[in-house]
Amino acid sequence: MDKSPIISMKNISKTFGGFVQALRNVSLDVYAGEVVVIIGPSGSGKSTLLRCINHLETADTGEIWVDGIHLTHKSTDINKIRAEVGMVFQQFNLFPHKTALENVMLAQQVVRKRDRSEAERVARIQLEKVGIPEKADVYPAKLSGGQQQRVAIARALAMNPKIMLFDEPTSALDPEMIKEVLDVMLDLAKEGMTMVVVTHEMGFARAAADRVVFMDEGRKIEETTPVALFENPEHERLKLFLSKIL
Amino acid sequence: MVSSERSSNQLIKQIGQRFSRRGWLLAFFLLDLLIIYGIFNNDKLIDAWNFVIRGIGVTIQITIWAFVFALIIGLITAFGRISKNVLIYNVATFYVEIFRGLPLLVIILIFAFVVTPAIVDWIAQSPFDDVVQVIFGANPETISTTALRTRDIDSVWRIMLAFALTYGAFMSEVFRAGIESIGHGQMEAARSLGMTYVQAMRFIILPQAVRNVLPALANNFVFLLKDTSLASVVAVPEISQLTRQYSSNNFRYPEGLLVLSFIYANLTIVLSTIANYLEISLQAEKREG
Numbered sequence: 001m002d003k004s005p006i007i008s009m010k011n012i013s014k015t016f017g018g019f020v021q022a023l024r025n026v027s028l029d030v031y032a033g034e035v036v037v038i039i040g041p042s043g044s045g046k047s048t049l050l051r052c053i054n055h056l057e058t059a060d061t062g063e064i065w066v067d068g069i070h071l072t073h074k075s076t077d078i079n080k081i082r083a084e085v086g087m088v089f090q091q092f093n094l095f096p097h098k099t100a101l102e103n104v105m106l107a108q109q110v111v112r113k114r115d116r117s118e119a120e121r122v123a124r125i126q127l128e129k130v131g132i133p134e135k136a137d138v139y140p141a142k143l144s145g146g147q148q149q150r151v152a153i154a155r156a157l158a159m160n161p162k163i164m165l166f167d168e169p170t171s172a173l174d175p176e177m178i179k180e181v182l183d184v185m186l187d188l189a190k191e192g193m194t195m196v197v198v199t200h201e202m203g204f205a206r207a208a209a210d211r212v213v214f215m216d217e218g219r220k221i222e223e224t225t226p227v228a229l230f231e232n233p234e235h236e237r238l239k240l241f242l243s244k245i246l
Numbered sequence: 247m248v249s250s251e252r253s254s255n256q257l258i259k260q261i262g263q264r265f266s267r268r269g270w271l272l273a274f275f276l277l278d279l280l281i282i283y284g285i286f287n288n289d290k291l292i293d294a295w296n297f298v299i300r301g302i303g304v305t306i307q308i309t310i311w312a313f314v315f316a317l318i319i320g321l322i323t324a325f326g327r328i329s330k331n332v333l334i335y336n337v338a339t340f341y342v343e344i345f346r347g348l349p350l351l352v353i354i355l356i357f358a359f360v361v362t363p364a365i366v367d368w369i370a371q372s373p374f375d376d377v378v379q380v381i382f383g384a385n386p387e388t389i390s391t392t393a394l395r396t397r398d399i400d401s402v403w404r405i406m407l408a409f410a411l412t413y414g415a416f417m418s419e420v421f422r423a424g425i426e427s428i429g430h431g432q433m434e435a436a437r438s439l440g441m442t443y444v445q446a447m448r449f450i451i452l453p454q455a456v457r458n459v460l461p462a463l464a465n466n467f468v469f470l471l472k473d474t475s476l477a478s479v480v481a482v483p484e485i486s487q488l489t490r491q492y493s494s495n496n497f498r499y500p501e502g503l504l505v506l507s508f509i510y511a512n513l514t515i516v517l518s519t520i521a522n523y524l525e526i527s528l529q530a531e532k533r534e535g
Contacts, residue, residue, distance in 0.1 A: 082440040085438075089435060
């Protein structure tokens with residue numbers, strides 16, 4: 001590719017509490033419009049890698065560039081970058097004291113400085129997009145897990161991010177609600193959103209991923225197309241992993 | 247017929263259950279009526295009532311002002327207690343431990359006899375002397391010839407800081423617990439949307455934390471109201487001080503103390519009932535979501 005990557009991570013290492021080596025010398029480039037899926041056993045560092053991209057975790061060593069901005073540099077205004085990078089969490093993390101609509105509006109008003117009516121207009125469009133416009137005035141506790149996660153996606157999208165990060169978005173959901181969330185994510189991928197997704201949903205990886213990264217024990221073991229990864233896995237560890245989950 | 251009979255039985259049962267837990271309140275209410283009847287029909291009690299009730303304004307004044315200051319001090323200190331800055335954390339913790347460790351009575355004595363006179367002396371020699379004198383009601387035409395004295399300061403304000411700082415220390419722990427009760431995911435979600443730490447606190451964490459600690463704050467208000475009786479040791483004219491004065495002047499301890507207890511119990515039981523109601527409605531809200 002001749003373009004420069006929108007996310008560029010070079011030689012990232014990260015240790016928790018001085019003992020647990022979460023990331024060992026991981027490098028990853030993501031180009032605009034790409035969907036990259038990260039898979040691997042739990043504790044392999046995939047969530048940590050994802051959280052480094054919007055600086056919820058700080059890398060001990062290595063460099064991270066997002067949208068041309070040096071993230072690991074001290075003088076960088078981290079909040080500006082975070083506004084451009086949407087994140088969806090395993091536990092949804094909706095704001096329980098605000099309605100679905102208010103959840104989607106708040107950051108637009110506070111961070112993007114949009115006025116109330118504009119924020120509400122955008123919020124309603126996004127709730128429509130994730131398929132639950134009728135739940136606008138409902139509080140999160142009254143929503144199902146799938147609905148909550150879709151509101152969380154709308155909340156991130158309302159900021160018009162250039163990149164979307166998904167940290168096991170379906171892992172906390174009842175089986176019958178997984179599809180409604182994956183469908184929203186597939187639509188997003190089709191629209192050309194740059195996405196980095198940590199997931200155990202191999203179906204999604206097959207259907208939407210441009211590249212799949214397999215991680216184990218803090219290392220990037222394999223990085224390839226989904227077809228090559230599933231049909232022709234190279235490493236023993238990956239074969240073992242796939243044999244257990246497929 | 248049968249079903250309506252059953253439902254009316256159920257209703258009686260429900261009402262019965264409800265009132266069986268409110269028996270003490272009913273007893274208290276009846277006792278209240280008896281005392282009110284007594285106050286208006288017994289010359290000694292009327293006498294005691296008329297003397298003591300003059301202090302109610304001072305009691306309420308100390309309670310409300312100290313509570314407002316304690317809320318502000320408590321909130322600021324709570325942020326110090328969760329701060330990652332080592333200096334700020336240790337300063338905040340030092341303050342909390344000292345004021346929680348000393349008896350309130352001792353703190354009141356210290357403020358009345360040591361701290362306030364020291365502050366007054368300092369002000370008297372400072373350029374603010376004239377301004378402070380005017381604030382505490384001195385005649386503007388003579389202030390240039392006089393200096394601020396401790397007795398110029400209203401007795402309520404001499405001990406206000408003792409209450410505000412003591413309860414500030416208690417309430418900082420309430421606020422801290424409230425903030426820490428909000429899951430870490432809330433802060434992460436807010437920060438991931440580009441909010442600053444301060445914005446996340448203001449719009450996401452604090453609204454939830456304060457709701458969670460409302461009952462605890464209400465309880466602190468009740469404790470503070472009762473503790474204002476300690477101000478009587480430094481002759482602040484609140485209801486306990488007036489009762490002591492009335493009773494020892496007339497050798498009427500039963501009358502004075504009955505009236506005093508009547509006033510405190512009515513204030514605190516009304517307030518605790520409100521606090522209880524707050525707690526129950528918050529719990530119900532959490533269940534329903």
